[in-house]
Amino acid sequence: MFDDRSPIYLQIAEQIKNDIVTGALAEDEQVMSTNQYATFYRINPATAAKGFAQLVDEGVLYKKRGIGMFVSPNARELLRTGRRDSFFAEVVDPMIREARAIGVPLREVVHHIEKSAAEEPAGTKEAIAGQAEGGAS
Amino acid sequence: MTGLGVRTENLTVRFSGVPALDGLDLRLAPDKIHGLLGRNGSGKSTFAATLAGFRKADDGRVLLDGGDLGDAREPYEDAIVTSRVCLIRESGDLVGSAQVKQVLGLAAALRPYWSEDLAGELLDKFEVPTGKRVQKLSRGKKSALGAVVGLASRAPLTIFDETYLGMDVPTRNLFYDALLADYAEVPRTIVLSTHLVSEVSALLEEVIILDEGRLVTQAPVDSLRGRGASIAGPAALVDELTADLAVLAEQRLGGTKSTTVLGDLDDTLLTKARSAGLEIGPVGLQELFVHLTGSKSAKESNR
Numbered sequence: 001m002f003d004d005r006s007p008i009y010l011q012i013a014e015q016i017k018n019d020i021v022t023g024a025l026a027e028d029e030q031v032m033s034t035n036q037y038a039t040f041y042r043i044n045p046a047t048a049a050k051g052f053a054q055l056v057d058e059g060v061l062y063k064k065r066g067i068g069m070f071v072s073p074n075a076r077e078l079l080r081t082g083r084r085d086s087f088f089a090e091v092v093d094p095m096i097r098e099a100r101a102i103g104v105p106l107r108e109v110v111h112h113i114e115k116s117a118a119e120e121p122a123g124t125k126e127a128i129a130g131q132a133e134g135g136a137s
Numbered sequence: 138m139t140g141l142g143v144r145t146e147n148l149t150v151r152f153s154g155v156p157a158l159d160g161l162d163l164r165l166a167p168d169k170i171h172g173l174l175g176r177n178g179s180g181k182s183t184f185a186a187t188l189a190g191f192r193k194a195d196d197g198r199v200l201l202d203g204g205d206l207g208d209a210r211e212p213y214e215d216a217i218v219t220s221r222v223c224l225i226r227e228s229g230d231l232v233g234s235a236q237v238k239q240v241l242g243l244a245a246a247l248r249p250y251w252s253e254d255l256a257g258e259l260l261d262k263f264e265v266p267t268g269k270r271v272q273k274l275s276r277g278k279k280s281a282l283g284a285v286v287g288l289a290s291r292a293p294l295t296i297f298d299e300t301y302l303g304m305d306v307p308t309r310n311l312f313y314d315a316l317l318a319d320y321a322e323v324p325r326t327i328v329l330s331t332h333l334v335s336e337v338s339a340l341l342e343e344v345i346i347l348d349e350g351r352l353v354t355q356a357p358v359d360s361l362r363g364r365g366a367s368i369a370g371p372a373a374l375v376d377e378l379t380a381d382l383a384v385l386a387e388q389r390l391g392g393t394k395s396t397t398v399l400g401d402l403d404d405t406l407l408t409k410a411r412s413a414g415l416e417i418g419p420v421g422l423q424e425l426f427v428h429l430t431g432s433k434s435a436k437e438s439n440r
Contacts, residue, residue, distance in 0.1 A: 004338055005419035007359040035321040042313055043339040044170055045321050047359060 001041055008043060012051030017060060020075050021083065027073050031061060140167040140326030141204045141221065141294040143188060147197030150183050150350075157183040159350035160197065165326060167203050170340055172358065173330040175347035176430050181330045182226070184347065185298045188212065188328070189224035204293040220249055223292035225283045227299045233272035237265060237282060241289075248290040255319060256289035262311055276303040284312050288319055296328040313340060335423040348430045358422070365420030365428070366402055369395035374413050378406060385428035397428055 002011045019025040031037075034052055038045040052069060055061040060075045072078070099109050143165035150158040158180045165171050175181045186192040187199055190212030201218055202209035212218045224230075231240050237260075245251045260267060263281035271279065280303035287295055301309045317340060320327060331337050338344075338358055346353040354361075365385065368375055372394035382398040389395075397420055402410075410417055420428075 002339060004335060004362055004422035006363040008339060008362065009359055039314065039317050039321060041339075042310075042317065044342045044358075045317070046169065046342045047339070050359070 002043065008047050009050035009054060012037075012041075012043075012048060013054045013058075013060075016051070016055060017079050020060065020071055021079050023076070025071050027071050027075060029071050030067075031069050031071065033068055139204050139293065140169075140324065141201045141206065142167040142326070143294070144200045144202070144209065145197065146200070148184075148187065148194055148199060149196035150180075150187060150192060151195050156350050158187065161347075161350075161352055163345065163352055163355055165328070165345075166343070167326050168324045169342040170320065170327045170329065172334075172337060172341035172344040173328050173347070174332065174334055174344055174426060174430075175353075176332060178349075179347045179430065180350040181347055182298055183350075185224055185226075185296045185328065185330050188294070189222045189296060190215065190219045191224065201294065206293075220247055221292055222294045222296070223248065223287055223290040224296045224298060225287035225300045227280065227283075227302050231271045231279065231282065231286075234270060236270055237267045237274070240271060240282065240286065241267070244286045244290060248292060250291040250293070252289050252291055255291070256285055259285040259288060259315055262315065263308065277305060277308060280304045281308060281312075284315070288315055291319070291323055291325065294326045294328070296330065298330040299332075301331075301333075309336070313337070316340070334426045335421070338422050346426065346429055353429050361425060362422055363419050364401070365397060365399055365425045367395055367397045367418045367420055368410060368415055369393065369418070370410075370413065370415035374415060378410055378413075378415065385425075386431075397424075399425075399428075 002008045016025065016031065020027075025031065031052075032040065034048040035045055037043075037052075038048040041048075052061060056063060056069070059072055059078065061069045062072050063069050095109070096106065099106060143163075145161050145163055148158055148161040149156060161184070173181050173184065183192065187194060188201075193213045198211055199213075200209035201212055201222065204221060206218065206221065210218050212222055232243075235243075241256055241260075245253065245256075263278070263285060265274070265278050265282050265285065271282070274282065280300060283300050284297070284304075287297055287300065301312055304312060316327070329337055329341065341358045343355065344358045344361065345355045368379055370393065372389065372392055375394045375396050379396045379398055382402075383400055384396055385399050386397040387394065402417070407417065
C-alpha cells in the first residue's frame, strides 16, 4: 500500500486527494478517523494524523469538533485546478519527449487524442477547452 | 494512564570486558512507538534488557519517568518500576512446566494495568489453548502467548524484543493489528526491537538505529524515508556532484557509477544533475538501514 521511499504522511495525503479528485470521496463526506485509518492500513496513528493535518492545512479537509473530519465543499475543484496547472509540464511534456525518443510522430499522437476527444461527454470538454488556453501561456 | 519516558546517560554494559552498549545517550519520548533497529549483535537485546531492569549498567544509567512513577527512577531492582515495564523476548520468558492459564494468572497478579478482557480476546485470535503446558506449545504459539502477555499487560513501557520471530506471516499480521488497535485505545510507550525493517517500519513513529553498541541515528521514521538518494550516470560526473555529500555506498559498472548519498539534495544540485542527464532515485528505508549499519566507512562518516 505505502512504500518506504517517501514520507508516509505525504503518501496518505496524496491518496485521499486522489479519492477526492476521482469522486470516490464526495464533498462534505466524513473521512475515516485517524485511528480507523491507521488500523486499516496498518500504520502508526501519529503518521496518519500528520497526513490528515496536512490536508486540513491545505483546506482539503475540515474538522467538526467532536465528530471528525470532512471533505471541504470546494476540495474537488481546488485539487483539480492544482493538477491542471501542472498537467502540461508533468504529463504532456514527458509524453512528447517519449514520443520523440521512440519515433512516434506527434501528428499520430494528436490524431489519437482527437479520436478520444470525439468520444468524451460534454462536461469534460469544457474543462479541457478552458485549460488549453491556460496551458498555452 | 500515560506511558513512561526513557533517558539513558552514558549507558554502558560490558560482557567479559567487551562493550555490548558503549556510552549510549538517548531519550525515548513517552506514548510513541519506537523501533529499535540494528543487525544481530548490535546491542538491541542488551539495551532492551537494561531498560526492563533485567540487567545492571556497568557505567552510566537508565532513568524512567512519567506515568504514575513521577520522578525519574532506575529500573534495576525496583519492583514498582519493573511492574510497569514489560519486556517480551523471543523465548517469551515463560515457565515451561506451567499451564497457559497459570502464566496468565501470574501476569495478572504482577501487572497493575492488566486487561483480562484483552487477554481473552487475544488468546482467541491467536488460537492459544489455555489448558496446555507452555513447553507443549509450538514455537509459533509460544511467541503468540508472549505477545498476548505483552499486550494485555498494558505496561506503560512495553518492549517486544523480536517476539514475533517465531510467528508465521499471518500471525505476525494479527500481532501488528492487535498492537495498533490497542495502542490507539490505550496509548503507551512501545519499543519494537527488530531487524525486519520493511515489515514494521509503517507501525513506527521514531527509530533508533544501533550498531556495535553505539547510536547510529535516532529520528522520526518519516524523516528518514526519502532522506537517502541514489545518483547514477557517467562516473566522472557522479563523482563531481557527490564530492561534498555524505556517501553511503558506491557501485560501478563499466563507466557508469551509482552512488548512494544521505541527506536532502538542494535544488542547485538537482538541477545540475538533471541537466547533465544523471538519474536520481529515492532510497527506501530498508536500504538506508543496510547502508547505515553495513560498512565501516559509512559508519565513520556518520559519527
